[in-house]
Amino acid sequence: MGAKILIRAEGLYRHYGHYLAVEDISFELAQGEVLGFLGPNGAGKSTTMQILTGNLAPSAGRVWIDGIDLLDRPRRAKACMGYLPEQPPVYRDLTVDEYLSYCARLHRVGRSQRGPAIRRAKARCGLDSVGRRLIGNLSKGYQQRVGIAQAILHNPAVVILDEPTVGLDPNQIRDIRSLIRELGESHGIILSTHILPEVQATCSHVQIIHQGRLVFSESMAELERRLGSRALLLETRQPPDPALLQEVAGVDSVEMLGETRARLHFDGDNPAEAVAAAVAAHGWGLVELALDRQTLEQVFVELTCGDTDQEREQEAA
Amino acid sequence: MVLAIAMRELRALFLSPLAWTILATLQLILAYLFLTQLDTFMLLQPRLAGIEGAPGVTDIVVAPLLQTVGFLLLLISPAITMRVFSDEKRNRTLTLLLSAPVSITEIVLGKFLGMVLFFLLLLALLALMPLSLYAGTTLDGGKLLSGLLGLSLLLSAFAAVGVYMSSLTEQPVVAAISTLGALILLWIVDWSGSKREQVNGVLQYLSLQGHLESFLKGLFSTADLAYYLLLIATFLILTIRHLDQQRLTG
Numbered sequence: 001m002g003a004k005i006l007i008r009a010e011g012l013y014r015h016y017g018h019y020l021a022v023e024d025i026s027f028e029l030a031q032g033e034v035l036g037f038l039g040p041n042g043a044g045k046s047t048t049m050q051i052l053t054g055n056l057a058p059s060a061g062r063v064w065i066d067g068i069d070l071l072d073r074p075r076r077a078k079a080c081m082g083y084l085p086e087q088p089p090v091y092r093d094l095t096v097d098e099y100l101s102y103c104a105r106l107h108r109v110g111r112s113q114r115g116p117a118i119r120r121a122k123a124r125c126g127l128d129s130v131g132r133r134l135i136g137n138l139s140k141g142y143q144q145r146v147g148i149a150q151a152i153l154h155n156p157a158v159v160i161l162d163e164p165t166v167g168l169d170p171n172q173i174r175d176i177r178s179l180i181r182e183l184g185e186s187h188g189i190i191l192s193t194h195i196l197p198e199v200q201a202t203c204s205h206v207q208i209i210h211q212g213r214l215v216f217s218e219s220m221a222e223l224e225r226r227l228g229s230r231a232l233l234l235e236t237r238q239p240p241d242p243a244l245l246q247e248v249a250g251v252d253s254v255e256m257l258g259e260t261r262a263r264l265h266f267d268g269d270n271p272a273e274a275v276a277a278a279v280a281a282h283g284w285g286l287v288e289l290a291l292d293r294q295t296l297e298q299v300f301v302e303l304t305c306g307d308t309d310q311e312r313e314q315e316a317a
Numbered sequence: 318m319v320l321a322i323a324m325r326e327l328r329a330l331f332l333s334p335l336a337w338t339i340l341a342t343l344q345l346i347l348a349y350l351f352l353t354q355l356d357t358f359m360l361l362q363p364r365l366a367g368i369e370g371a372p373g374v375t376d377i378v379v380a381p382l383l384q385t386v387g388f389l390l391l392l393i394s395p396a397i398t399m400r401v402f403s404d405e406k407r408n409r410t411l412t413l414l415l416s417a418p419v420s421i422t423e424i425v426l427g428k429f430l431g432m433v434l435f436f437l438l439l440l441a442l443l444a445l446m447p448l449s450l451y452a453g454t455t456l457d458g459g460k461l462l463s464g465l466l467g468l469s470l471l472l473s474a475f476a477a478v479g480v481y482m483s484s485l486t487e488q489p490v491v492a493a494i495s496t497l498g499a500l501i502l503l504w505i506v507d508w509s510g511s512k513r514e515q516v517n518g519v520l521q522y523l524s525l526q527g528h529l530e531s532f533l534k535g536l537f538s539t540a541d542l543a544y545y546l547l548l549i550a551t552f553l554i555l556t557i558r559h560l561d562q563q564r565l566t567g
Contacts, residue, residue, distance in 0.1 A: 053416045057565045079418040089413035093332045105321040106417040150413070 003030040005067070006158050006188035007052065012061035014047055014212075021047045022058070023212040029205075031157070034184035036203035037192035040304050044212040045192040046086055049162050052190070053083040066157050079108065082156040086163055088147025092136030096127055096146055099135055100153060107154035121149040124179055126172070140167040148176065152183065159183060161191040165198060177202050196296050206296070210304045223296065231292040232264040232272060237285030248278045263292060318419055319427040326401065326431025339393055340439060343386075350385055351446045354378045375457040379447045380533045383464045386443055387471050387529055390436070391500050394472065397435060398479025399493035401428050402556075407487045415564070425480065425556045429549075432476035433469075440469055460535035467532020470545035471525060475500060477552035484556045500525070 007029040014022040022044045029035050037045045050056040052063055054074050063070040065077040091099055100121060104114045122128055125145040130138060135146055144167050151159055164180070165173045180202045183189055193199060199206055206223055208216035218226070234240070240262060242254045248264075250271030255263040264275060272289055279286045330336040358377045365371040405411040414424050444465060450456055478499050483492040507517075507524035521527055525548075528541040 055412055055415045055564065075418045075420060078416060081416065083412070083416040085409065085412045085416075087409040089408075089410040091329070091410060092408070093329060102321070102325055103413070103417075106318070106414065106419060108318070108418060 003032055005030050008064040010062050012051055013059045014051060015059045021212050025214050029188045031188050032185060033205055034189045034203045035205045036199035037207055038199060038300060039209035043209045045209055046162055049160055053160055054078055080157040082151035082159045084147045084151040084161045084164060088143050090135045090143055090146050095132050095134055097131045103150045103153055109154050117153055121153045125149040141169060141172055144168060157187055159187055159189045163193055164191055200296055208300060208303050215303045230265060233290050233292045234262045234264055235288040236260050236279055237287055240284045248274050250274060318423050319430060322427025323430035323434060326428055327434050330435055347443055351382055354381055373457060374454055375460045379461055383468055383533055387468055390472060391504060394475040395479055395493040395496035398432055398476055399483055399489040401480055402483040403487050403489045403492045421557050421560050425553055429476055429480050429553055433473050436472035437469060463535045463537050464533045467529050471529050474545050474548045477549040481552040481556045484559050
């Protein structure tokens with residue numbers, strides 16, 4: 001795949017005084033990818049995004065946007081980028097139309113293209129009916145959508161959205177997610193969120209940031225494969241015999257979780273049918289037989305809580 | 318790009334009642350002052366007529382009027398410039414400008430120009446009063462122009478100081494008070510009578526007021542022009558440096 005690399009970050013560090021907010025973050029984002037940034041509060045997601053958009057200078061490291069060095073030629077690099085910060089940067093004393101037209105001028109959208117660009121952005125974000133209302137009088141959800149409209153107005157190659165669905169109602173969240181997926185086909189998108197299903201619904205790649213470090217970085221397909229279950233959970237009425245279970249075709253190993261519960265690991269085809277038959281044949285009484293699915297949530301909790309537990313143990317020791 | 322930001326600043330001023338209130342109040346005060354000044358001139362006129370090279374209507378009516386405008390705006394301009402950056406910082410809208418393909422220099426120049434345009438508008442309104450005298454007499458056009466030029470330079474300097482102070486804080490009121498402090502200090506800096514000639518010279522050069530006076534007398538000297546331009550450049554560069562620094566230190 002010769003997809004264009006839209007963002008390349010190399011060894012980003014960021015200090016706030018003695019506090020290290022971002023430590024050695026490197027990654028790439030290609031055209032047609034939607035990258036989800038996950039992480040607990042204060043993990044460094046927003047700081048990383050601010051660095052990528054040139055709002056903060058990194059203490060060390062470099063960023064290339066569409067092949068243009070952000071630190072050397074910030075104006076050209078910023079031209080191919082749209083950014084929605086955590087708090088939508090809207091002027092409350094302007095109407096939606098006035099605001100978007102000002103944003104279009106700031107992003108050097110030509111006079112003749114301004115009208116169509118604003119109309120397109122408004123249509124995409126569902127703002128058609130509020131064009132002439134003051135932003136200050138709009139609800140939080142609408143303000144958020146104005147913020148998104150501002151980020152995609154000039155049709156940038158890279159769109160960076162910091163928690164885009166905060167404050168939206170469930171219908172709007174669905175609209176925005178489908179908008180993100182649609183944009184993701186032709187652009188490169190980074191979005192940060194706390195909402196894990198959102199990542200699973202919209203992203204093609206996932207990165208988990210914890211304490212300023214990148215602790216997990218996989219494509220969604222890779223993640224699905226990793227999460228894709230390689231184990232069955234079995235619960236029976238009578239305690240089963242592990243040795244007999246082991247003999248069932250396709251089962252690699254048996255791990256007893258209790259008197260009547262077992263985890264059966266397998267490699268290859270799902271042996272559920274054979275297991276059920278064996279349970280019936282031995283008269284153990286089948287209560288439950290299910291795939292042991294690890295969710296993104298478990299990965300997230302493992303990666304972001306595990307460390308602090310270890311640290312606590314270290315501190316205690 | 319600079320112009321787009323400047324026009325946005327100017328519009329923002331007129332979207333709040335602040336700009337309208339300031340224009341109306343100033344116009345009222347100065348109209349009253351103008352009329353009293355005119356009365357004085359009418360009273361003096363018969364006696365002045367006999368004197369060779371006596372001060373004309375421009376010296377007696379227009380010059381004091383412009384001088385008062387300068388002083389009044391020293392007090393009022395901080396209220397106009399205070400929110401130029403601090404509001405954007407507080408509402409987190411500065412991000413919009415910083416992530417747009419616009420350099421910090423362009424942002425600062427745009428904001429400064431927006432303020433200057435407002436002050437020029439204000440001056441244009443005020444200039445109508447002396448100009449109305451043309452209906453009954455003739456003015457010393459050169460003196461009037463030089464006075465207006467001096468005043469616009471002075472107001473631009475106020476704007477530059479105000480823009481800088483506003484970039485330092487998120488609180489508009491803090492910005493206003495620091496601007497007021499800085500401007501008053503620059504206004505009265507030559508009041509101290511030092512015994513040493515050199516110190517006196519330096520302090521006199523630093524004074525905002527002294528340079529305005531020669532403009533009001535119709536004296537256009539490059540030294541005065543340079544003083545205002547230097548002052549403006551200094552504060553604008555300080556603003557640019559400060560905003561750039563904030564990107565580094567957060």
